[in-house]
Amino acid sequence: MAAFRITAQSFQLHLLYDVPSVQHCKVISHETSAVVLRPSGDITRSVSAETAFSHHISDLTDREKRLLAKLYDGLIGGQRAALAESITLVETQHPRKKELAQVLLQRVLAFRQEQEKRNGGNPVAFRVGLSGPPGAGKSSFIEVVGKMLTGRGHKVSVLAVDPSSCTTGGSLMGDKTRMTELSRDMNAYIRPSPTSGTLGGVTRTTNEAIVLCEGAGYDIVLVETVGVGQSEFAVADMVDMFVLLIPPAGGDELQVVRISSQTGQGVPELWDTMLQFRDAMLSSGELRVRRQTQQKVWLWNLIQENALRHFQQHPAVRAELPELERRVTSGHISPGLAADLLLKIFSSVQ
Numbered sequence: 001m002a003a004f005r006i007t008a009q010s011f012q013l014h015l016l017y018d019v020p021s022v023q024h025c026k027v028i029s030h031e032t033s034a035v036v037l038r039p040s041g042d043i044t045r046s047v048s049a050e051t052a053f054s055h056h057i058s059d060l061t062d063r064e065k066r067l068l069a070k071l072y073d074g075l076i077g078g079q080r081a082a083l084a085e086s087i088t089l090v091e092t093q094h095p096r097k098k099e100l101a102q103v104l105l106q107r108v109l110a111f112r113q114e115q116e117k118r119n120g121g122n123p124v125a126f127r128v129g130l131s132g133p134p135g136a137g138k139s140s141f142i143e144v145v146g147k148m149l150t151g152r153g154h155k156v157s158v159l160a161v162d163p164s165s166c167t168t169g170g171s172l173m174g175d176k177t178r179m180t181e182l183s184r185d186m187n188a189y190i191r192p193s194p195t196s197g198t199l200g201g202v203t204r205t206t207n208e209a210i211v212l213c214e215g216a217g218y219d220i221v222l223v224e225t226v227g228v229g230q231s232e233f234a235v236a237d238m239v240d241m242f243v244l245l246i247p248p249a250g251g252d253e254l255q256v257v258r259i260s261s262q263t264g265q266g267v268p269e270l271w272d273t274m275l276q277f278r279d280a281m282l283s284s285g286e287l288r289v290r291r292q293t294q295q296k297v298w299l300w301n302l303i304q305e306n307a308l309r310h311f312q313q314h315p316a317v318r319a320e321l322p323e324l325e326r327r328v329t330s331g332h333i334s335p336g337l338a339a340d341l342l343l344k345i346f347s348s349v350q
């Protein structure tokens with residue numbers, strides 16, 4: 001894995017040029033192609049998928065239409081309140097509101113695609129993931145680099161993925177509190193991690209929040225996550241570039257650049273390096289391929305997550321599961337056999 005090490009007075013930063021390909025991540029954002037299926041040999045199925053989506057739209061009440069129009073117009077117009085409300089909509093657990101959120105996202109995606117077309121097919125925003133152990137200095141770095149970027153005329157959004165908030169409702173990362181100046185900046189938008197849901201759910205909404213931020217005109221999207229466990233992999237699969245910030249104990253012999261979030265030393269140079277990386281990916285076509293691959297990964301993750309939930313909630317499976325689990329743990333039958341039996345039950349009784 002190619003990497004740069006950037007050493008702060010007390011912190012080091014690795015730019016991972018080659019993010020490990022990740023299989024166990026959990027988010028999707030909804031590109032048109034993922035929702036609207038092309039007619040295939042099986043007409044009934046393809047029609048029903050298209051119908052299901054148009055149903056979403058034709059089914060809207062006047063009130064819902066007004067709400068969506070208000071959010072969409074506000075968001076595209078760059079209103080922070082509309083962006084905040086839209087992200088809240090994609091975070092909701094409410095089934096009907098979830099559907100509304102998908103309609104909104106679909107519209108924002110269409111808008112963003114138009115913008116990309118006008119931009120020569122290139123992405124309208126640069127997405128950067130920032131990871132590292134608790135207290136490594138991620139938020140401090142974002143504060144400095146964020147202020148620098150808004151000073152250069154960019155609009156910067158900061159999203160957080162906090163795995164601790166999924167289980168405890170608490171926040172491992174200090175989020176807003178350590179980005180005092182940036183959170184007051186009118187060209188920055190900081191969104192803390194959703195406080196409930198599974199990691200899969202939280203990362204999914206983060207991925208969707210990225211789309212919304214881009215629709216609202218934010219051309220730099222920074223995603224902060226604690227560098228422990230799955231959240232890191234999930235974030236790697238929604239960004240163009242992944243940066244790992246670590247305390248200075250490690251001893252590997254990599255290229256060293258000094259930065260400090262306290263004095264700002266080295267930060268512009270670091271950003272330049274990151275832009276060079278982005279430009280190289282753009283001109284080689286790698287960025288486009290990477291984003292396409294990410295869409296597919298998230299599609300399959302969502303399918304996996306939903307299929308698993310269906311399986312776990314299936315009444316006949318639930319009825320048989322405890323006994324089969326008991327027999328597997330006591331060594332009476334093999335896990336493979338138990339899985340086969342449960343899958344047979346699942347597919348025969350719908």
Ligand SMILES: Nc1nc2c(ncn2[C@@H]2O[C@H](COP(=O)(O)OP(=O)(O)OP(=O)(O)O)[C@@H](O)[C@H]2O)c(=O)[nH]1
Pocket residue numbers: 008009010011132133134135136137138139140141172173174175178226259260261262
């Ligand atoms: N000396 C020095 N201290 C720093 C630097 N960057 C951050 N700190 C300090 O390190 C502490 C933690 O910084 P944060 O930016 O909140 O770290 P974080 O990685 O965002 O932490 P979590 O979000 O809680 O995981 C703070 O007290 C900062 O003032 C730096 O470059 N040099």
Ligand SMILES: [Mg+2]
Pocket residue numbers: 138139140173174175178224
């Ligand atoms: Mg932080």
